Amino acid sequence: MAGENSDGLDNQAAPEQEEHSEAQEPSPQILDTQDLLQRIADSLRSEFTAFQAIPHRGEAGRALEDALRHTLERHLPGRVGLRSGFALGVDRSVSRQADLLLVDALACPALLQAKSMGIYPIDGVIGAIEVTSKITKRKWLTDCAKLMEFRQLLPSSFLQSSALPPAGMMFAADADSSLRTVGDWVATRFTEVREDERQYLPNCVVVLEKGLVCYLEIENGVVKLSFNPINAGMVAVIESPQLHLGVFLHLLLHELRRVLASRMRGYLLHLLKEAHHLPHQKGGLIGLESETIQTTFAITQQLADAAAFFPDYATYLGDDLSGKLADSLHRIPVGP
The missing domain is CATH 1.10.287 (Helix Hairpins)
Incomplete structure (x- = not known):
């Protein structure tokens, strides 16, 4: 009887153990990447807000640059180095001082490197960002001219017919106007410059408290967000503080990849x-x-x-991103 009981217990326990094992099998965790990017934006916004309280304007500006630099260093590939200073053209013309220079960290030498800034040959510089606490129309026009000059620096002769200009962007904590008004500034400047100069216009304007202004590129009948003003048919105004940082990182990596590959x-x-x-x-x-x-x-x-491959941020932002962007996207026609 003891043997029967033992056999009976064994026979009954086996399926229970199997059921228990199945119940304990962990399900895959899904990361809410959009929520994560929102937290990153909130953290950067908090730093920007705190640093604006610094009474010295120059020091406050440097603190904002450092906050953005540290955020980008955490989220951009190691190949993208973040520096401050000047870019040097092959004709020895020097850019005005850039708040942040993005360089090819694997290949770009420093002709001069001090503690906080240096001089870098334009062949190794892939972008620049102008940083400000609050963007006004006057500040936008000043930085627009500055970035257009920077983007027109001459690279080595063998690159002049094939290489894309380095990226040029503006990043502000806030703006004294609505984001749609900032979009109007971009659209107006687009129509004012000569067609052959449009490729040197700033790629985007990020306003941390409001959203992102970039372009809508029309290619083979397909409309897509872009940092490229050359084929722009519209200026894109993304009024979404929840999504714009992820879109900015995605488009920034895409543009840097294009520049490096060219x-x-x-x-x-x-x-x-x-x-x-x-x-x-x-x-x-x-x-x-x-x-x-x-x-x-x-x-x-x-x-x-x-x-020049970088993983694409958009791949990891979720399938419903396009739908969410459509709800926050305002379009300003600029093309023919």
Whole structure:
């Protein structure tokens, strides 16, 4: 009887243990990335608010720059170095001092490096950010001119026909006008400059308390958010303090990737021409008629794109992001 009881207990316990095991199996955790980005924005907003209380205007400005620098350092790839100082063109022209310079940390040398600033060759500089506590129309116009000058600095000759200009952005804690008014400033300036100058306009304006102003690019009938003013058909005003930081990081990485890839392509094309003793003329694939050379060039293009790869923030922001953006997106036509 003891054996029967033992067998009976064993037979009954086995399914219970299996059921218990199934019940204990952990389910995958889902991270609310949009909530996470909101917390990051709130943290940066708190720092900005606290630093604005510093009585010395210059020191308050530097504190804001440091807050943004530390936030970006935590969320951008290590390849993107954040510096302060000046960019130097190949013709030895020097930019005005930038609040934050974004450099290719793997390749960009410093011609001069002091404690808080340096001078960096434009070939290794991939962007600049102007930081302010409160953006006004006058400040916007001043920084717009400053960033356009910076973005037009000449790189090395072999990059001049192929490389994209470095990115140029504005970042403010707040604005003295509505975000739609800031969008109107951007749209007005877009229509005022010559068509060949539009590529040098600032890529975006971030107002931490209000949202983001960038562009809507129209390509093959598809409308998408962009930092690229060249193909812009509209200015995009995203009135969402909850989403704009994630959109900014996504578009910033996309633009930096484009800049890096264009420079790599330019340098690879330069090496290809050198190897085949081809003429160094601006534009096109002069002297690259050979099928073998064309194939080699196509491969180098793909290698450049791969080498400049960054993971895409948008992939991790959730499937409903587009719908949420649509609710907060205001469009200002600027294209033909």
